Amino acid sequence: MSMDEFERRPGRAISPDDYEDRIGSIEPMAFLPVGSGLSGGDACRNDRGTLIEGGRHNRILAFDPGTGVMSCEAGVTLHDILLRAIPHRFFLPVTAASGFATVGGAVASDIHGGNQHARGSFGNHVRRLTLLRSTGERLVCSPDENAGLFAATIGGLGLTGLILDAELRLMKVPSPHVQRHAIRFDSLDRYFALAESAGDEHEYAFAWIDQLATGRRAGRGVLWAADHADGACEYPDIPKRLKLALPFSPSGLFNSATLKALNEYRFRTQSPGETVSTEKWTSWFHPFDALSGWNGLYGRRGICRHGSVYPAADAPETTARLLEATRRAGHACVLTRLQRFGDVASRGLLSFPRPGFSLTLDLADQGEPTVKLLDALDGIVVAAGGAVNSSSDLRMSPKVFEASFPEWRKLEALRDPAIVSDFWRRTALALGA
Numbered sequence: 001m002s003m004d005e006f007e008r009r010p011g012r013a014i015s016p017d018d019y020e021d022r023i024g025s026i027e028p029m030a031f032l033p034v035g036s037g038l039s040g041g042d043a044c045r046n047d048r049g050t051l052i053e054g055g056r057h058n059r060i061l062a063f064d065p066g067t068g069v070m071s072c073e074a075g076v077t078l079h080d081i082l083l084r085a086i087p088h089r090f091f092l093p094v095t096a097a098s099g100f101a102t103v104g105g106a107v108a109s110d111i112h113g114g115n116q117h118a119r120g121s122f123g124n125h126v127r128r129l130t131l132l133r134s135t136g137e138r139l140v141c142s143p144d145e146n147a148g149l150f151a152a153t154i155g156g157l158g159l160t161g162l163i164l165d166a167e168l169r170l171m172k173v174p175s176p177h178v179q180r181h182a183i184r185f186d187s188l189d190r191y192f193a194l195a196e197s198a199g200d201e202h203e204y205a206f207a208w209i210d211q212l213a214t215g216r217r218a219g220r221g222v223l224w225a226a227d228h229a230d231g232a233c234e235y236p237d238i239p240k241r242l243k244l245a246l247p248f249s250p251s252g253l254f255n256s257a258t259l260k261a262l263n264e265y266r267f268r269t270q271s272p273g274e275t276v277s278t279e280k281w282t283s284w285f286h287p288f289d290a291l292s293g294w295n296g297l298y299g300r301r302g303i304c305r306h307g308s309v310y311p312a313a314d315a316p317e318t319t320a321r322l323l324e325a326t327r328r329a330g331h332a333c334v335l336t337r338l339q340r341f342g343d344v345a346s347r348g349l350l351s352f353p354r355p356g357f358s359l360t361l362d363l364a365d366q367g368e369p370t371v372k373l374l375d376a377l378d379g380i381v382v383a384a385g386g387a388v389n390s391s392s393d394l395r396m397s398p399k400v401f402e403a404s405f406p407e408w409r410k411l412e413a414l415r416d417p418a419i420v421s422d423f424w425r426r427t428a429l430a431l432g433a
Contacts, residue, residue, distance in 0.1 A: 013051040016132075016162060023136045029420035031134075033158040035075065035105025038098055040305060041394040042422035043109075043157045049420070052162055054104045060084055061165060068170035069127070074104030074163040079286070081168075082176070086281075090170040091228070094122045099286040104163045109391040110155030110351040113285075114204035114226075117342030121353045123154035124344065125169050131161040134418035138164070143347070152414040155348030157390065159424060161416045176281040178204070178226040184270040188219030192316050195340045195357075198225045206339040210263045211323055211361070212256065212332055219320065221338075222270050229278055256332040303334075304370060304394070306361045306377050307352070309341055310386030315357040318384040322359055322377055329373040335362035350405045352389045360389075371395060390423065401427035 019031060032046035033054050044051075058075035065088035070081065078092060079099030085091060096111045105111075107129065112121040119125070128142035131153060139161075141150035153160045181202065185191050191207055198205040202225035209221040282289070310318045319338065326333065337360040346353050361377070363370060378388050378400045387404035388396050402408065408428050420429075 015056045026418045035102030040392040045422040071167045086176045091173045093119045093125045093171045108158040110348045117199040120344030123347040127167040129166040130164040133161045155351035159415045173228040174231040175229040179229045181225045183223040203227045209336040211336040259332040305392040307389030308381040309358040310384040311356045398430045
């Protein structure tokens with residue numbers, strides 16, 4: 001699939017109630033549950049069928065401020081959970097880069113955050129969930145009940161049925177805000193020397209890399225580590241749903257020339273050594289939520305994301321190869337994020353997080369040259385024994401998918417026959433069972 005062929009069309013959509021009313025007369029592969037549709041790829045598309053908009057069911061059902069256990073419908077957003085939990089000094093153990101993601105979407109993608117090394121992924125904190133199958137069965141799934149279906153649903157891309165609700169265990173924090181440590185480094189070798197200790201000492205740790213830097217500056221960047229601030233750190237408000245729009249259409253503002261200048265500014269504004277500051281939770285965890293249309297900065301086609309994880313043993317070499325391939329192809333990244341993943345095992349059959357290092361590249365879409373670059377990046381990752389993230393993908397080959405998720409046949413065996421996505425059609429179903 002070329003990038004030009006991938007257009008986000010609205011498609012047909014119904015509510016969970018309408019879907020339940022149709023049970024008994026549902027055709028195979030006719031539906032797909034979706035949350036907020038933030039994944040960016042075709043894992044949340046079924047162009048031949050109908051979407052089930054889980055976000056229409058968005059009630060918090062129960063919350064115990066003593067234990068931090070919350071029950072909610074699958075359409076509840078992460079932002080809504082935080083607004084309810086923060087006054088009681090609880091926080092999500094894992095949150096996405098956007099608070100507009102739904103609980104159902106977070107389960108289906110088994111999202112991870114900047115503290116994956118400490119807390120694992122979202123599924124590690126799901127106590128149970130209720131799944132509606134196209135047979136009409138409502139199944140409670142947990143590590144102890146319908147355990148196989150539970151594992152298939154965590155990171156299962158919405159393919160095992162319609163998630164109706166979930167019970168989560170939140171974590172106690174002294175403050176929702178964070179104390180941030182910024183450490184500037186001059187090379188990838190220096191980052192890898194810092195990464196393990198940063199993860200061991202702090203709740204959150206990840207790095208920005210200057211992907212465009214070459215020569216002696218190649219691999220430079222800033223490592224950000226953070227912990228929840230102490231109880232004395234208070235801001236006067238808990239931000240509500242503020243969302244701003246860009247006042248103009250800045251098509252293509254981010255290009256190689258502007259990004260070189262921006263990266264130089266990012267790097268130079270960080271003092272050498274380590275600096276410490278306090279940051280509001282909204283800007284640390286969900287930095288883009290207040291700005292609508294920000295991806296237009298990348299140009300008419302927007303962005304595409306390549307996310308990968310690969311073993312730690314050869315991570316410095318693999319990272320350098322991925323960055324060099326991107327530069328050589330003439331692509332500039334406004335976001336290049338490098339993160340150490342820890343040994344906390346994910347519960348899902350198709351969960352992306354695994355021990356090693358994860359590199360995320362946000363690329364301005366240039367059409368066919370970008371497709372060729374992404375294929376080349378896939379090859380580097382698979383050769384290193386790694387995996388490519390499926391949640392935001394729209395063109396990985398069936399072979400790369402199988403190398404990344406070798407247990408996919410177990411999920412296919414448990415997939416609800418009424419449900420499929422465009423991603424699953426072009427990868428797993430193309431491989432055959």
